[in-house]
Amino acid sequence: MIRTPTHDGVVAAARSIAEILPQTPLLPVEIGGVGAHVKAENLQPIGAFKIRGGWWRLSNLSPDERKQGVVAVSSGNHAQGVAWAARRLGIKATIVMPHDAPEVKLANTKALGADVVLYKRASREQGGEDRDEIAAKLIEEQGGVLVHAFGDPWVIEGQGSSGIEAAKQLEGQLEGQLGRAPSRFIACCGGGGLAAGLALSCPDAAVHVVEPEGWDMVGQAIASGEIVTASANAPKTICDALQPTATKALNLGLLKTRAEPGVTVTDDEVRDAQRWAFANLRLVVEPGGAAALAAALAGKVPIDEGTIIMITGGNADPAAFARTIAQKI
Template sequence: MTMRKPTREGVEAAAARIAGEMTRTPLLPFEVEGQRLWAKAECLQLGGSFKLRGATNRLMLLSPEERTRGVVAFSSGNHAQGVAIAARRMAIAATIVMPSDAPTVKRQATEAAGAKVVEYDRARESREEIGARLAAETGATLVPSFDDVDIIEGQGSVGVELRAQMIEATGGVPDKVLVNCGGGGLSAGIALALPEAEIVVAEPEGWDDMARSLDLGERVPVPDDAPPTRCDALQTKLVSPLTFNALREAGARGVAVTEDEIAAAMAFAARHLRLVVEPGGAVSLAAVLAGKAGPLTGRTAIILSGGNVDPLVYAEILRSEAA
């Protein structure tokens, strides 16, 4: 049996399906060394990230019977909130498996949206195994964070919006898009939505498995001795065939940035865009500011994918960057 793949047509259909449930996040101009660029502020989406898009698309496609049995998801926070909010809107019970070290702000927001949270030890336990067990025990539907066609196509609605906004602003479609990458659902969806654009995925150093996978032509995991990173949203150990293949077919490439470069990007977003951007949401901007993104044009877009950052961590980063 042929495995179903995400498609551009699927992305367009998802964008139309969920449009009434989403915030059309702004596309904001800013300048770097005299070059005008564009920031797509998904940190202003309901729930604080793009994740509501894929979750809403996936849950809208559940049958009435599946809705009565509920959903299970696993996430450090952004997908958790997206699923929790979408489930609450559709009166679906949601259980979220979250690491015990997830940012408090993300856990509290997930619980506030009505979801039940089950903790696990990120170092010793498998969230995939726990989620699968819970789904099997209850008959609930498992809603992955990126390894799912409907999730990828829902995330791709960012690219559909971006195309329309860039045409409105510049008269042309985006020719380059920098996207933060954990499992690759957002970047794969945007690559499908914008086949004309060069796609550059950005990851923290040591967690740049998508970049290395694209470079080698096959999926490779994050090494066991990967360094610590503030980018909890991007700590995916191995990308899926669905996202990897979509990005490989699009000719995407990857770059890696340091923790210091990420902190500088968060401070830049606060100063110049008046936006709160979490570490994992600022990686693509960090690549631009660090000169790692390659040539930039007046139709280059940077996706600021999330803004759910612990207030104390955020304050410390801004304080250190201002020193």
């Protein structure tokens, strides 16, 4: 029987994570004359919110499962989250990563002690390898527990811990509004693990999923009520962290009655958000981590004082980030 993530599980994850990680800042911002808040998950030790799900999943492995080790598939941030937790817990980790993953993510994953297995990502010009098949073969050959990047119940609960943390911070920041809960979360979305976790964390808050143009598999799935797979001709995007080809039934089940209609952002809007975060918040944000902010800045989602915009990652390629910032600041 597949375990179902719950609100209580998210609360337990938040309690566990609070014991090992400092809180990330909740920063007040003003966009178009309206106040809102940014949750700076790019300031996690691995530079992304994925450390939450990685820790909660691995810390819930049984003793026998820990001996087997873990296998994960990731373009880089989940890889680092799993590798960080594995090193802390003394668990062997093998990560399947695309050959074109940003070098900073590859290097950081290896530095954390994980074994990295590269695969060829599909492109318009030629087909690629199936990363899930590679992971399955590794598990068959060497054993290990699969730690899915977004379709694992413990991972979803771990990611949702950011919502519990942000809600407590918001209550302390809104003067004269004790008890004020988040009105909405705006979340960068790949496979929907963070969005599903946030939906569980704060049941009364709206959840807006933001994806790159041409990669809105979660938004389309929410609209249709069915899993949607990315086209073989899906456009290139600078948001390398937001390119799963489809969500999972678990995530769709949690989001289809909770999430608002999905929105998409362009590469140019994402770059504008990276520049805005650097100029106004002094934050380095990778493209995929800036998608939610991009949607807010472009007026594609509503905001108010109870809105929490998730900045999810800061593992930017240095050269690409420098070019983006140099364009207009």
